[in-house]
Amino acid sequence: xxxxxxxxxxxxxxxxxxxxxxxxxxxxxxxxxxxxxxxxxxxxxxxxxxxxxxxxxxxxxxxxxxxxxxxxxxxxxxxxxxxxxxxxxxxxxxxxxxxxxxxxxxxxxxxxxxxxxxxxxxxxxxxxxxxxxxxxxxxxxxxxxxxxxxxxxxxxxxxxxxxxxxxxxxxxxxxxxxxxxxxxxxxxxxxxxxxxxxxxxxxxxxxxxxxxxxxxxxxxxxxxxxxxxxxxxxxxxxxxxxxxxxxxxxxxxxx
Amino acid sequence: xxxxxxxxxxxxxxxxxxxxxxxxxxxxxxxxxxxxxxxxxxxxxxxxxxxxxxxxxxxxxxxxxxxxxxxxxxxxxxxxxxxxxxxxxxxxxxxxxxxxxxxxxxxxxxxxxxxxxxxxxxxxxxxxxxxxxxxxxxxxxxxxxxxxxxxxxxxxxxxxxxxxxxxxxxxxxxxxxxxxxxxxxxxxxxxxxxxxxxxxxxxxxxxxxxxxxxxxxxxxxxxxxxxxxxxxxxxxxxxxxxxxx
Numbered sequence: 138x139x140x141x142x143x144x145x146x147x148x149x150x151x152x153x154x155x156x157x158x159x160x161x162x163x164x165x166x167x168x169x170x171x172x173x174x175x176x177x178x179x180x181x182x183x184x185x186x187x188x189x190x191x192x193x194x195x196x197x198x199x200x201x202x203x204x205x206x207x208x209x210x211x212x213x214x215x216x217x218x219x220x221x222x223x224x225x226x227x228x229x230x231x232x233x234x235x236x237x238x239x240x241x242x243x244x245x246x247x248x249x250x251x252x253x254x255x256x257x258x259x260x261x262x263x264x265x266x267x268x269x270x271x272x273x274x275x276x277x278x279x280x281x282x283x284x285x286x287x288x289x290x291x292x293x294x295x296x297x298x299x300x301x302x303x304x305x306x307x308x309x310x311x312x313x314x315x316x317x318x319x320x321x322x323x324x325x326x327x328x329x330x331x332x333x334x335x336x337x338x339x340x341x342x343x344x345x346x347x348x349x350x351x352x353x354x355x356x357x358x359x360x361x362x363x364x365x366x367x368x369x370x371x372x373x374x375x376x377x378x379x380x381x382x383x384x385x386x387x388x389x390x391x392x
Numbered sequence: 393x394x395x396x397x398x399x400x401x402x403x404x405x406x407x408x409x410x411x412x413x414x415x416x417x418x419x420x421x422x423x424x425x426x427x428x429x430x431x432x433x434x435x436x437x438x439x440x441x442x443x444x445x446x447x448x449x450x451x452x453x454x455x456x457x458x459x460x461x462x463x464x465x466x467x468x469x470x471x472x473x474x475x476x477x478x479x480x481x482x483x484x485x486x487x488x489x490x491x492x493x494x495x496x497x498x499x500x501x502x503x504x505x506x507x508x509x510x511x512x513x514x515x516x517x518x519x520x521x522x523x524x525x526x527x528x529x530x531x532x533x534x535x536x537x538x539x540x541x542x543x544x545x546x547x548x549x550x551x552x553x554x555x556x557x558x559x560x561x562x563x564x565x566x567x568x569x570x571x572x573x574x575x576x577x578x579x580x581x582x583x584x585x586x587x588x589x590x591x592x593x594x595x596x597x598x599x600x601x602x603x604x605x606x607x608x609x610x611x612x613x614x615x616x617x618x619x620x621x622x623x624x625x626x627x628x629x630x631x632x633x634x635x636x637x
Contacts, residue, residue, distance in 0.1 A: 298441075300488060300492065300537070302492050314479045315478065
């Protein structure tokens, strides 16, 4: 029991160390090798971020808007679409098509589609980036939900109808509550897909849509480690918060 | 009264129902006997609106219901499996149909409690479906269907998954409840004894056509149903026993 607890602590420390290191680097004003800890600390970067004077704040808000939009739309659209695919005659064909963006690789996929984004005036703006990311997140959601639908669930749906439930009531009172755990997993996963997306965002956004992930790479390329650490901390914190609030649904089945 | 007129249905090249006619009187239970794949489930699904016939009409109290959406037909279809909603407890499963109809909360509580007593499910109100036995699940499923007082109840081999004891107990419970609630129902089974026990009238679905027997005697004497096979079976058992003695 003690050994188990010891190894659990080792694993926890291993996972927490990079986050703590990033946070420490983000408040360091002077930290040069071979010093193990920073020689001096400053909260100026965090202060300028919270007061909105740092351009990272805008990127944070932009990333939150894009990730929430992509996660919400792909989760609900994926749920609805996967149902129709599951009961369709050509179910296998549609499911194979859902894998297409992943087989091709998201970056190549976006490069191939870039021409259409330019023609539609979606290149270099937030709507284009959201749509571009949806091209990845939406099929992912469809694949994730495809295992949820089966003959038994179809019978439950039909039973609800014969009991007097219309289509909306069937979704609201039965299908959505039954899929609650999976919906949260999907929302979380698609949020992360969008949150950490780089290649597709830089191609469709042509560098004009400055998400947090793009900022991290820019700071790293410019060897600005302290700001890279600050932006990386911002990049890591929301998924941790999301994971904390959803842990009971992500790791536990209720019925 | 529920009436099906000249119903035909084919899947690909297989004619499942062929110019089938059915009349179901108020407060009666019609047993439909048939072998697997004879079209029993297809017929029930057409009556419920879950399947569309290739030809024919379905009338409920002289109103053509074929064009009505399923949720407006007032015909409840019960599957072999209880299909309780896993996220709702026993009370909420039973109350489901009333909640859909936005019935007053106090009235729902009163009717659910009454139904729980009728179904002999006292003390089970707060249990979740996975905590119930097969028979208890089927009782809750009945309660959920009956509480909305549907004009017709369609039962598709509802006791098929139960063990012999639970099946026997559920048959008697259904008979009692059908009488008390004045239920109009179609009871589908492939079990001859169950068909005789549950039905006020008995019918046989064969080659896409439904043969309804006005009396039990006529059913027993008819040559083309499973009764004769059942009689032959028990006679052979009896003779074997005599010979061994």
